[in-house]
Amino acid sequence: MNFQALVKPAVLTQPVYEPGKPIETVARELGLDPAGIIKLASNENAFGPSPRAVAAANLALGEGELYPDGGCFALREKLAQVRGLAPDQFIIGNGSNEIIELLGHALIGAGDEVVMGSPAFVVYKLVTLVFGGKAVEVPLVNHRHDLPAIRAAITPRTKLVYVCSPNNPTGTANTEEELLTFARSLPEHVVAVFDEAYAEYIPQAPDLRPLLREGRNVICLRTFSKIYGLASLRIGYGYAAAETIALLNRVRQPFNVNAIAQAAAVAALDDIEFTTRCRDANLAGLRQLEAGFRKLGLEYVPSVANFLVVRVGDGARVFDALQRRGVIVRPLKPYAMPEWLRVTVGTPQQNDRLLAELARYRDNP
Numbered sequence: 245m246n247f248q249a250l251v252k253p254a255v256l257t258q259p260v261y262e263p264g265k266p267i268e269t270v271a272r273e274l275g276l277d278p279a280g281i282i283k284l285a286s287n288e289n290a291f292g293p294s295p296r297a298v299a300a301a302n303l304a305l306g307e308g309e310l311y312p313d314g315g316c317f318a319l320r321e322k323l324a325q326v327r328g329l330a331p332d333q334f335i336i337g338n339g340s341n342e343i344i345e346l347l348g349h350a351l352i353g354a355g356d357e358v359v360m361g362s363p364a365f366v367v368y369k370l371v372t373l374v375f376g377g378k379a380v381e382v383p384l385v386n387h388r389h390d391l392p393a394i395r396a397a398i399t400p401r402t403k404l405v406y407v408c409s410p411n412n413p414t415g416t417a418n419t420e421e422e423l424l425t426f427a428r429s430l431p432e433h434v435v436a437v438f439d440e441a442y443a444e445y446i447p448q449a450p451d452l453r454p455l456l457r458e459g460r461n462v463i464c465l466r467t468f469s470k471i472y473g474l475a476s477l478r479i480g481y482g483y484a485a486a487e488t489i490a491l492l493n494r495v496r497q498p499f500n501v502n503a504i505a506q507a508a509a510v511a512a513l514d515d516i517e518f519t520t521r522c523r524d525a526n527l528a529g530l531r532q533l534e535a536g537f538r539k540l541g542l543e544y545v546p547s548v549a550n551f552l553v554v555r556v557g558d559g560a561r562v563f564d565a566l567q568r569r570g571v572i573v574r575p576l577k578p579y580a581m582p583e584w585l586r587v588t589v590g591t592p593q594q595n596d597r598l599l600a601e602l603a604r605y606r607d608n609p
C-alpha cells in the first residue's frame with residue numbers, strides 16, 4: 245500500500261494544526277492529577293457553559309434518535325430576532341471553523357490569493373492551502389491588523405480577505421470606523437470575511453451590518469464556543485446577504501450541526517444574565533492579569549478578548565515549565581511570536597494560580 249503516492253500534492257505539504265492539549269492528556273503524559281490542572285490555552289470560557297444551554301441540551305438529548313433539523317430553523321429565527329436581520333441571512337456551522345472551510349469550498353481554487361493578517365487565526369491559512377490557494381500574509385503593526393497594508397496587498401487574483409477583530413492571538417481590535425472604511429474600499433471581486441469570534445466580550449462591539457444593507461461582498465463569523473461556553477458542541481454561524489448564504493449552503497453537508505448544539509445555542513442566546521456575567525468577569529480578569537504581569541515586569545499586549553499575550557522570553561521553555569506545574573497555556577512559536585505566551589482569562593483563582601506559577605518560574609527557572 246502506498247497511500248502517500250496517491251494523495252493530492254497539497255496534502256503532503258499541508259501544515260498540521262496543533263490544538264491545546266486536553267487536561268486528561270497532559271495529566272497522563274506528565275503523571276499529574278487532572279484535578280490540579282488548569283487549562284488556559286484555548287480561550288475557552290472559564291465560567292463553564294450557559295446553564296440555560298445545558299438544560300436545553302439535556303432535553304434535546306432525549307430525542308437523540310432523530311436527525312437534526314438540517315436547516316437549523318429555530319436557531320436562525322432566534323438569531324434573526326437577536327441580531328435584527330432575516331433568518332435567511334444566517335448559516336450555521338459545525339463551529340465557525342466549518343464556515344471558514346465552506347468559504348474555501350465555494351471560493352478558493354488553485355492559485356487564488358487569500359489575504360490575511362499575520363499572526364492571525366491559523367485556520368484561514370490552513371484552509372487556503374488545502375484548496376490550493378496562496379496565503380498572502382500581511383504583518384500586524386503594533387500587534388493590530390494594518391488595514392491599509394491589507395488593502396494594498398489585494399490583487400486581481402485575490403478572492404478572499406480575512407480580518408480577525410478582536411484578533412487571535414493578539415487580542416487587539418480594529419475600530420468600527422476602520423473596519424467599515426476598509427470594507428468600503430474593497431474591489432467587487434473580493435469577499436471580505438470579518439471574524440468576530442470574540443466580539444461579545446467588547447461592551448460596544450463594532451456593528452458591520454450596514455455593509456450588508458449596502459450590498460457589499462461581506463460575511464461575518466461568530467461562534468458559540470467562547471462567551472456562550474459551548475466549545476465542545478461545535479456550533480458557530482455566519483451572517484451575510486441572503487444570496488451569499490444560499491450559495492454557501494450548497495457546499496455544506498445536510499446535517500452539519502447536531503440537534504444538541506442547536507438547542508443549546510438557542511437557549512444560550514436567551515441567557516443574557518450569563519453572558520453579561522461572563523463579559524464583566526472577563527474584564528475584571530483582564531485587569532487582574534495585566535496588574536499581575538506589570539508586577540512581574542512582563543510586557544503584555546492590552547486585549548479586548550478573553551485572552552492576552554505576554555512576553556516571557558523563551559516561550560517554549562516557560563510553556564513547558566508551567567505545564568509541568570499543571571498550568572496549560574499556549575506557546576506562540578507557531579504564530580512566529582516565540583517569546584510570547586497566549587493565556588486565556590480564567591476565574592480569579594485560576595488567574596492567581598497562573599501569576600503565582602510565573603513568579604515561581606522567575607525565581608527558579
Ligand SMILES: *Cc1c(COP(=O)(O)O)cnc(C)c1O
Nearest residue numbers: 339340341365412441467469480
Ligand atoms: C475560537 C475561534 C473561532 C471559533 O471557532 P469554532 O469553530 O466556532 O469553535 C473562530 N475564529 C477565531 C479567531 C477563534 O479564535
